[in-house]
Amino acid sequence: MTMAGAAGPVDAVREAHRAAARWPYAELDPAALRATGWTPTPFREFVLKVHQRCNLACDYCYVYEQADQSWRDRPRAMSEEIRRAAAAAIGRHAEEHGLTRVRVILHGGEPLLYGPRRLGELAAELRAAVPDGCVVEIGMQTNGVRLTEATVAVLREHDVKCGVSVDGTQRDHDRHRKFRNGEGSFTAVRNGLELLLRPENRTLYAGLLCTVSPDIDPVETFEQLAKFEPPVIDFLLPHANHESRPWLPPGASPTAYGEWLVKAFDHWYFGKPRQDAPRVRLFEDVMRLVLKGRSGSEQIGLSPSALLVIETDGAIEQVDALKSAYQGAAFTGLDVTRDAFDAAFDDPGVAARQIGLRALSDTCLSCRFHPVCGGGHYAHRYAPGAGFKNPSVYCEDLRLLIEHIHRRLEADIQRLLAMGEP
Numbered sequence: 046m047t048m049a050g051a052a053g054p055v056d057a058v059r060e061a062h063r064a065a066a067r068w069p070y071a072e073l074d075p076a077a078l079r080a081t082g083w084t085p086t087p088f089r090e091f092v093l094k095v096h097q098r099c100n101l102a103c104d105y106c107y108v109y110e111q112a113d114q115s116w117r118d119r120p121r122a123m124s125e126e127i128r129r130a131a132a133a134a135i136g137r138h139a140e141e142h143g144l145t146r147v148r149v150i151l152h153g154g155e156p157l158l159y160g161p162r163r164l165g166e167l168a169a170e171l172r173a174a175v176p177d178g179c180v181v182e183i184g185m186q187t188n189g190v191r192l193t194e195a196t197v198a199v200l201r202e203h204d205v206k207c208g209v210s211v212d213g214t215q216r217d218h219d220r221h222r223k224f225r226n227g228e229g230s231f232t233a234v235r236n237g238l239e240l241l242l243r244p245e246n247r248t249l250y251a252g253l254l255c256t257v258s259p260d261i262d263p264v265e266t267f268e269q270l271a272k273f274e275p276p277v278i279d280f281l282l283p284h285a286n287h288e289s290r291p292w293l294p295p296g297a298s299p300t301a302y303g304e305w306l307v308k309a310f311d312h313w314y315f316g317k318p319r320q321d322a323p324r325v326r327l328f329e330d331v332m333r334l335v336l337k338g339r340s341g342s343e344q345i346g347l348s349p350s351a352l353l354v355i356e357t358d359g360a361i362e363q364v365d366a367l368k369s370a371y372q373g374a375a376f377t378g379l380d381v382t383r384d385a386f387d388a389a390f391d392d393p394g395v396a397a398r399q400i401g402l403r404a405l406s407d408t409c410l411s412c413r414f415h416p417v418c419g420g421g422h423y424a425h426r427y428a429p430g431a432g433f434k435n436p437s438v439y440c441e442d443l444r445l446l447i448e449h450i451h452r453r454l455e456a457d458i459q460r461l462l463a464m465g466e467p
């Protein structure tokens with residue numbers, strides 16, 4: 046897809062989007078939304094793609110194995126010029142919107158391929174760029190295999206926290222998360238995690254990210270992850286949509302993902318109480334939403350997305366998971382060396398992820414679970430041509446999980462109320 050032209054990069058990008066996703070690109074007008082009272086949410090989370098390549102070849106990776114292949118045309122690593130432009134743009138955005146906290150996630154490919162020296166310089170540039178009184182939390186999502194003592198020392202010096210991807214037991218992890226020579230990466234990741242578990246590094250350890258697979262055991266998976274003592278576990282549904290449907294093993298139940306999550310929830314919720322039990326973000330989000338609170342993640346709920354991505358070439362993009370939908374699905378046509386982040390408020394795709402109920406399909410709006418579910422992850426709603434105003438391709442799985450957690454909480458609240466009776 047060519048993104049440049051006489052009309053300018055932003056117009057060319059929107060034109061290309063219209064063919065692939067009528068909603069929001071042909072049907073949602075951010076200017077009209079503003080005229081009727083919608084106020085954009087300032088961006089508070091920035092994903093910096095510091096290195097485009099990865100030292101693993103995981104078979105489900107949305108960057109390399111799914112619809113969008115734009116990584117092929119980008120520089121391998123973020124240049125000093127782009128890095129400084131990104132830091133300056135984040136600083137200006139924080140200043141203009143009076144932000145007191147922003148989060149920056151270093152991502153890839155594999156962010157540790159950027160090297161400790163450049164990671165340290167970037168962290169210092171980011172903190173120097175924001176106005177006084179604004180805190181920059183810096184984290185990274187890494188595959189963990191390049192966590193060495195020297196690297197961790199630099200991360201500690203610059204307070205860069207690490208989330209690490211682990212898919213359960215060694216057997217299950219090594220099936221998908223392999224080096225290019227076909228060898229599994231579990232042993233290398235475990236060595237990296239052992240470094241993070243040292244007392245002097247504990248504050249750097251942000252948690253584990255695990256991609257759910259219906260052919261592995263949820264209890265065994267949870268127990269393996271818990272052995273690494275993460276402060277929090279993120280269970281991630283594999284990115285899929287109404288065209289590329291979720292993989293199911295032969296003979297599996299159509300709600301195998303939901304059933305997996307229900308079993309994992311029960312094991313976590315009813316497991317023997319232990320002081321160091323990890324939090325599980327998805328389960329806590331559903332519980333919070335059932336109790337009329339807010340969600341803290343993209344997977345569920347109606348909270349406005351306040352996240353933008355900056356690619357190695359300076360392109361400002363939407364959330365990476367969209368790359369599982371179609372070629373160019375995350376493009377905005379904006380560039381951090383030229384455009385302010387506020388320009389993204391005019392992108393129908395960005396607006397769609399900030400307008401809550403107005404982004405839901407009629408099916409979702411008439412569904413009793415929608416205040417909790419929020420239609421599921423935006424990327425999982427995609428259908429070719431029609432776009433993103435559809436129920437999640439994981440709809441039935443989400444119903445199963447939400448209803449199950451709702452019933453568990455209701456039963457416990459009733460029990461507590463009964464105990465409190467005179």
Ligand code: SF4
Binds near residue numbers: 439
């Ligand atoms: S995705 Fe399904 S469960 Fe979620 S709100 Fe829509 S219809 Fe309801």
